[in-house]
Amino acid sequence: xxxxxxxxxxxxxxxxxxxxxxxxxxxxxxxxxxxxxxxxxxxxxxxxxxxxxxxxxxxxxxxxxxxxxxxxxxxxxxxxxxxxxxxxxxxxxxxxxxxxxxxxxxxxxxxxxxxxxxxxxxxxxxxxxxxxxxxxxxxxxxxxxxxxxxxxxxxxxxxxxxxxxxxxxxxxxxxxxxxxxxxxxxxxxx
Amino acid sequence: xxxxxxxxxxxxxxxxxxxxxxxxxxxxxxxxxxxxxxxxxxxxxxxxxxxxxxxxxxxxxxxxxxxxxxxxxxxxxxxxxxxxxxxxxxxxxxxxxxxxxxxxxxxxxxxxxxxxxxxxxxxxxxxxxxxxxxxxxxxxxxxxxxxxxxxxxxxxxxxxxxxxxxxxxxxxxxxxxxxxxxxxxxxxxx
Amino acid sequence: xxxxxxxxxxxxxxxxxxxxxxxxxxxxxxxxxxxxxxxxxxxxxxxxxxxxxxxxxxxxxxxxxxxxxxxxxxxxxxxxxxxxxxxxxxxxxxxxxxxxxxxxxxxxxxxxxxxxxxxxxxxxxxxxxxxxxxxxxxxxxxxxxxxxxxxxxxxxxxxxxxxxxxxxxxxxxxxxxxxxxxxxxxxxxx
Amino acid sequence: xxxxxxxxxxxxxxxxxxxxxxxxxxxxxxxxxxxxxxxxxxxxxxxxxxxxxxxxxxxxxxxxxxxxxxxxxxxxxxxxxxxxxxxxxxxxxxxxxxxxxxxxxxxxxxxxxxxxxxxxxxxxxxxxxxxxxxxxxxxxxxxxxxxxxxxxxxxxxxxxxxxxxxxxxxxxxxxxxxxxxxxxxxxxxx
DNA sequence: AATGAATGAGTATTCATTCAT
DNA sequence: CATGAATGAATACTCATTCAT
Numbered sequence: 001x002x003x004x005x006x007x008x009x010x011x012x013x014x015x016x017x018x019x020x021x022x023x024x025x026x027x028x029x030x031x032x033x034x035x036x037x038x039x040x041x042x043x044x045x046x047x048x049x050x051x052x053x054x055x056x057x058x059x060x061x062x063x064x065x066x067x068x069x070x071x072x073x074x075x076x077x078x079x080x081x082x083x084x085x086x087x088x089x090x091x092x093x094x095x096x097x098x099x100x101x102x103x104x105x106x107x108x109x110x111x112x113x114x115x116x117x118x119x120x121x122x123x124x125x126x127x128x129x130x131x132x133x134x135x136x137x138x139x140x141x142x143x144x145x146x147x148x149x150x151x152x153x154x155x156x157x158x159x160x161x162x163x164x165x166x167x168x169x170x171x172x173x174x175x176x177x178x179x180x181x182x183x184x185x186x187x188x189x190x
Numbered sequence: 191x192x193x194x195x196x197x198x199x200x201x202x203x204x205x206x207x208x209x210x211x212x213x214x215x216x217x218x219x220x221x222x223x224x225x226x227x228x229x230x231x232x233x234x235x236x237x238x239x240x241x242x243x244x245x246x247x248x249x250x251x252x253x254x255x256x257x258x259x260x261x262x263x264x265x266x267x268x269x270x271x272x273x274x275x276x277x278x279x280x281x282x283x284x285x286x287x288x289x290x291x292x293x294x295x296x297x298x299x300x301x302x303x304x305x306x307x308x309x310x311x312x313x314x315x316x317x318x319x320x321x322x323x324x325x326x327x328x329x330x331x332x333x334x335x336x337x338x339x340x341x342x343x344x345x346x347x348x349x350x351x352x353x354x355x356x357x358x359x360x361x362x363x364x365x366x367x368x369x370x371x372x373x374x375x376x377x378x379x380x
Numbered sequence: 381x382x383x384x385x386x387x388x389x390x391x392x393x394x395x396x397x398x399x400x401x402x403x404x405x406x407x408x409x410x411x412x413x414x415x416x417x418x419x420x421x422x423x424x425x426x427x428x429x430x431x432x433x434x435x436x437x438x439x440x441x442x443x444x445x446x447x448x449x450x451x452x453x454x455x456x457x458x459x460x461x462x463x464x465x466x467x468x469x470x471x472x473x474x475x476x477x478x479x480x481x482x483x484x485x486x487x488x489x490x491x492x493x494x495x496x497x498x499x500x501x502x503x504x505x506x507x508x509x510x511x512x513x514x515x516x517x518x519x520x521x522x523x524x525x526x527x528x529x530x531x532x533x534x535x536x537x538x539x540x541x542x543x544x545x546x547x548x549x550x551x552x553x554x555x556x557x558x559x560x561x562x563x564x565x566x567x568x569x570x
Numbered sequence: 571x572x573x574x575x576x577x578x579x580x581x582x583x584x585x586x587x588x589x590x591x592x593x594x595x596x597x598x599x600x601x602x603x604x605x606x607x608x609x610x611x612x613x614x615x616x617x618x619x620x621x622x623x624x625x626x627x628x629x630x631x632x633x634x635x636x637x638x639x640x641x642x643x644x645x646x647x648x649x650x651x652x653x654x655x656x657x658x659x660x661x662x663x664x665x666x667x668x669x670x671x672x673x674x675x676x677x678x679x680x681x682x683x684x685x686x687x688x689x690x691x692x693x694x695x696x697x698x699x700x701x702x703x704x705x706x707x708x709x710x711x712x713x714x715x716x717x718x719x720x721x722x723x724x725x726x727x728x729x730x731x732x733x734x735x736x737x738x739x740x741x742x743x744x745x746x747x748x749x750x751x752x753x754x755x756x757x758x759x760x
Numbered sequence: 761a762a763t764g765a766a767t768g769a770g771t772a773t774t775c776a777t778t779c780a781t
Numbered sequence: 782c783a784t785g786a787a788t789g790a791a792t793a794c795t796c797a798t799t800c801a802t
Binding site: 005008039040041042043046 | 761762763764765
């Protein structure tokens with residue numbers, strides 16, 4: 001579905017994410033989205049089939065943005081530790097710069113909307129990431145565990161750090177990041 | 191004058207949590223809760239002021255159940271590693287045995303409902319847990335980091351494991367747990 | 381129906397009238413009345429059959445208070461002009477001293493609740509008043525018109541004056557009253 | 571895009587006024603209005619913000635109809651007595667021909683809804699009326715009193731007469747009107 | 761493509777009243 | 782007598798969605 005007016009689509013996108021973070025899924029409505037986007041409710045339906053379609057497409061869109069950011073600057077030549085470091089750094093930066101997007105992902109992920117998705121929808125986005133870590137596992141620089149587990153030791157502490165950042169601790173982020181990286185590396189490295 | 195019926199309150203409690211896990215916050219409604227609890231919608235309002243009050247009270251109740259379970263069998267005489275192990279084991283067991291409760295916590299935590307709470311509401315529940323880990327930090331058995339960070343390295347991998355369990359991998363839980371414990375301990379121990 | 385606790389009945393009475401003046405008939409409810417009277421909703425039903433019964437009884441009660449006040453100090457020996465003067469003065473005083481009661485009467489009178497009443501309910505209260513004015517009509521001191529009309533020329537301007545008073549014009553009431561009396565007297569006297 | 575349907579708005583208008591006179595403010599509801607107007611309750615909300623908005627707009631609309639009717643056929647060349655006579659006649663005719671409208675005004679005026687209005691909303695409607703009577707006061711044909719008071723001596727007896735008419739005394743209206751006019755004129759003329 | 765109007769079905773909540781104690 | 786609990790029915794209002802233009 002291609003539409004001339006990408007601005008309108010963007011307005012729907014932004015308004016929805018803002019509203020979800022302000023009022024939550026329980027108080028989100030198509031007319032509120034429309035009002036904030038300065039559109040008629042009917043207009044949203046020329047871009048999306050229905051509310052669920054909107055939310056799912058939004059999720060996939062933002063999730064892909066995240067996955068792309070995570071891998072920025074990573075390539076085959078780097079060693080596992082470097083990759084791990086950059087991956088964690090990228091993740092943190094995405095969360096710090098796109099608070100609304102990230103918190104939307106968190107809400108969506110925790111919700112039963114997730115059941116509407118199948119693995120095939122998101123797995124490809126993280127294929128490369130898994131490949132990098134699996135290489136580390138097989139070459140012995142990482143512990144012998146599932147890549148998913150290894151990655152989660154890198155990812156979740158960053159989520160925590162980002163949430164601290166949202167609550168106002170701006171100053172010590174850099175130092176905290178280095179600490180977290182060292183803990184995560186101790187956890188996963190052979 | 192009739193007495194308030196604890197059975198009814200329990201029915202509200204159970205129905206709400208079930209529904210949240212089935213349909214999510216966005217499609218939860220007081221009348222659906224009432225219907226499932228075999229009550230009139232009006233009856234809910236003799237137990238809770240309004241929808242928000244119900245959800246917040248539910249959250250605090252379940253959260254306390256979790257916090258209590260986490261500390262089960264832990265006492266001062268145990269060393270830090272043992273405490274860490276039991277804490278992680280307890281957490282996993284709570285999640286495995288109370289899927290609905292735990293997933294409700296996850297959804298609530300990710301939602302803007304959290305803004306309705308202040309620290310004072312939940313902090314006391316985890317006071318002892320923090321104390322145990324702080325002791326480990328100050329006596330050198332744990333790395334020099336904030337207790338919150340240390341704890342998160344123990345807690346989040348368990349969350350991941352529980353979610354795998356929910357998806358049907360019953361057989362390998364024990365072995366996976368041991369693996370996770372070792373990774374977490376590598377992350378946090380001095 | 382006699383009840384031991386006249387205080388409770390009084391609390392119902394006062395709360396109802398206050399609420400009607402604050403929120404109007406449309407937002408009056410039995411539970412609001414109960415809450416303000418510090419009673420259980422059920423208690424009101426030991427004093428009154430239902431909401432309509434409560435309102436009607438209240439109206440008749442207050443209406444009788446008004447009718448009694450109007451005639452205070454009036455007797456057969458006074459001439460028509462004096463009676464008219466005292467009647468108007470009494471009416472004004474009642475309205476000034478019992479704003480809530482009076483405004484309740486005004487609301488009730490304008491509402492379809494009035495259809496629930498028959499003449500027989502209120503007519504007796506004003507029998508004497510009519511008799512005094514009818515005497516004036518038959519002895520030629522008043523114009524030859526129905527007593528009701530004559531009385532209304534005395535009563536409504538007082539209502540107007542009371543409403544001005546409610547809005548804050550305290551100083552000139554006395555002088556305004558004298559003016560109004562002279563106009564009314566010019567209207568009705570032969 | 572459909573156009574707003576003036577017929578629907580009219581149906582809301584009529585249904586509301588009918589219902590208020592049948593059941594009163596206390597039993598008026600948006601769904602009753604909708605049912606009588608053959609509309610969905612939701613449709614009312616495309617024409618009015620909420621219930622209060624509907625009632626207030628209705629009041630202002632009907633009040634203006636009244637104010638316009640009152641002045642019909644009055645102009646500067648007429649003398650004060652003629653103006654007074656026509657004003658009273660017009661008022662009576664409006665009340666006789668528009669019972670529902672008028673009784674709605676009476677109920678609204680007595681209710682706390684009036685507090686939602688400010689003088690500025692209705693004062694302009696009666697500016698001309700006041701000007702005519704003030705002219706009479708300053709040229710000595712009327713007594714030296716506030717125009718508001720003078721007018722009330724003309725208006726309220728007419729209200730009384732209309733209410734008698736509503737109760738079925740059709741025959742003597744003309745004669746009664748002449749009598750009332752003479753009493754009112756005696757009251758207000760110098 | 762875009763949109764305000766329209767709506768049946770739903771929302772959270774309150775109602776008048778009765779029940780059980 | 783008094784009352785908090787309980788409720789079916791109602792409340793004002795909003796929902797996701799479709800219609801007509």
